Amino acid sequence: MRIVLLGAPGAGKGTQAEALAAYWKIVHISTGDLFRYHRDHGTALGIMANEFMAQGQLVPDGVTQAMVEERIGQADAGNGFVLDGFPRTLPQGQALAAMLQARHEKLDAALYIEVPESVLMDRLVGRRICPECKANYHVAFHPPRVAGVCDQCGAVLVQRDDDLPQTVQTRLAVYKEQTAPLIAFYQGVGLLRTINGNQSPSEVTLAAVAALGGTHD
Ligand code: AP5
Ligand code: MG
Ligand code: ZN
Numbered sequence: 334m335r336i337v338l339l340g341a342p343g344a345g346k347g348t349q350a351e352a353l354a355a356y357w358k359i360v361h362i363s364t365g366d367l368f369r370y371h372r373d374h375g376t377a378l379g380i381m382a383n384e385f386m387a388q389g390q391l392v393p394d395g396v397t398q399a400m401v402e403e404r405i406g407q408a409d410a411g412n413g414f415v416l417d418g419f420p421r422t423l424p425q426g427q428a429l430a431a432m433l434q435a436r437h438e439k440l441d442a443a444l445y446i447e448v449p450e451s452v453l454m455d456r457l458v459g460r461r462i463c464p465e466c467k468a469n470y471h472v473a474f475h476p477p478r479v480a481g482v483c484d485q486c487g488a489v490l491v492q493r494d495d496d497l498p499q500t501v502q503t504r505l506a507v508y509k510e511q512t513a514p515l516i517a518f519y520q521g522v523g524l525l526r527t528i529n530g531n532q533s534p535s536e537v538t539l540a541a542v543a544a545l546g547g548t549h550d
Contacts, residue, residue, distance in 0.1 A: 334359055334413040335438060336545065337420065337429070337524075339515055340446035342504045343453040343460075344530050345537055347469055349446060350417040352538040356547060359413035362404050364397060364421075366467060389495055389503030391421060391511060398428045405432065413441075421512045426519070442545055443519035446530035446537065450505065457501045461490040475534065 334357045338346040354361035371379025382392045401419050420426040433439055459472040463483035470477050477484045519525040528540040
């Protein structure tokens with residue numbers, strides 16, 4: 334199973350990617366998480382990427398594509414993957430198609446998680462993440478059992494520095510301009526599946542599994 338997730342910042346790509354990766358026993362590849370990992374480890378790639386991320390802008394296509402190509406070539410991606418946050422521009426979509434063709438692999442679906450713009454800001458400014466195990470929470474919609482503490486590993490939760498209101502505005506504008514055209518791109522090649530992302534996370538997962546042809550029992 335090879336899936337791409339499409340959706341605005343805050344649509345729930347990361348939340349659903351985890352669930353879908355567990356369901357199909359495939360790897361979850363998030364370009365945002367990869368860039369944050371590099372940033373936190375002070376690599377040259379991470380330092381460069383952070384100049385764009387902190388502003389809410391996209392990291393240039395060339396470096397992003399090279400990072401993804403390397404990642405999908407690793408052994409654990411052999412069974413499939415759920416790509417979260419890539420592609421994010423039309424050139425990235427074309428590059429992914431070329432990468433997969435060269436590997437004699439193909440994409441099964443592009444799942445578009447549709448959410449009204451009015452709910453995105455609340456979701457993002459209330460998000461908290463675990464700096465250790467990367468688990469994802471929301472102060473109101475998905476709170477941890479103990480406020481501010483990760484359920485899974487006990488670490489103190491933090492806020493992403495690009496989840497401040499002004500940077501969120503920029504990210505939403507960048508999404509509309511550069512990423513939303515991928516919806517028509519995937520519709521054109523017959524891979525688009527659209528689900529309603531404005532329901533509870535578990536209901537979104539049910540809709541996603543159904544749209545991708547899985548069954549729940
Ligand atoms: P990235 O980390 O991918 O950020 P994003 O696309 O802005 O998406 P988010 O992670 O903010 O949202 P999400 O859809 O994953 O939502 P989540 O599940 O967390 O990218 C960060 C930056 O890296 C970019 O700005 C860019 O600079 C760079 N970058 C990354 N990829 C790139 C690329 N390909 N090219 C160039 N640059 C790239 O949910 C959000 C919140 O809502 C959470 O708190 C969650 O608990 C809550 N929530 C989730 N689902 C629901 C629900 N159903 N109901 C209520 N609350 C919910
Ligand atoms: Mg995410
Ligand atoms: Zn944790």
